[in-house]
Amino acid sequence: MKIWDSFVRIYHWSQVVVLGSLWYTAEEGLMELHFTLAYLLMALLLTRILWGFIGSDTARFSHFLGSPQSVINYLKTSHTNGLHHSKGHNPAGGYMVLALLLLLLVQLVTGLFSNDDILSEGPLAYLVSYDKSGFLTRIHHLNFDLILGFTAVHVIAVILYRLKGVNLILPMFTGKVDLDETEPKMKHPFKAWIIFAVISVFIYFIWADEVISYLF
């Protein structure tokens, strides 16, 4: 059965590539590229968040964020019954997804107010005092370490599932798992890409055109 629509899959793997590139460009001081990639990730992330309200069942927050009791039950039963494929995110994984999305949001927002003490500053840094921008830059650095830590736990969890015979990575490419249950409702990913296009055009005209024209 199909559990991940193509938007979620493309979103996930482009996020991995863009995040790695953001890290590299920041370390190398390639700030125009850093900004451009950050705007791309911003458009992807905002679309993903909206998709969490109006998208396919398995992408919806209401679908994968259960009560704390459901997380405890899941952890108890997986301990005794072993690990299985879920129809989307499992109850514990759902909260990890929420944490990763929120951390990325914090990273993007603090980046807008950051400065590198030389030439580059985020497009909203002028709105706050120099000290506040410095503080938000420190958060931008610290939060990135949190992203790395949470991503490590995320990837280790996926590897543990694999070692227990449950391959979660393949479905993130193909969208499909072998489960004999009623299929979750999928929305046409075209809608997500329209939202992505509208958000991208918006971000381009408010912030990105200047830095992109500098690059090319």
Ligand code: HEM
């Ligand atoms: C190579 C490294 C990575 C692998 C192998 C990987 C693998 C996966 C897999 C298998 C899932 C589906 C989990 C499930 O079945 O419930 C998933 C979901 C997810 N991963 Fe990763 N991941 C990687 C890196 C990252 C990074 C760097 C981030 C961001 C910081 C990230 C954020 C997410 C999010 C937000 C979801 C939920 C997808 C959605 O609902 O839109 N992952 N990942």
Ligand code: HEM
């Ligand atoms: C999820 C998206 C983002 C990630 C993962 C990210 C990552 C990073 C990292 C790791 C650094 C520190 C590099 C170092 O060690 O010096 C950094 C610095 C910086 N980032 Fe981002 N960033 C993101 C979004 C943004 C955005 C949206 C902006 C502004 C438009 C921005 C502007 C800056 C600036 C100005 C610095 C320099 C700070 C300094 O040199 O102390 N970033 N970013």
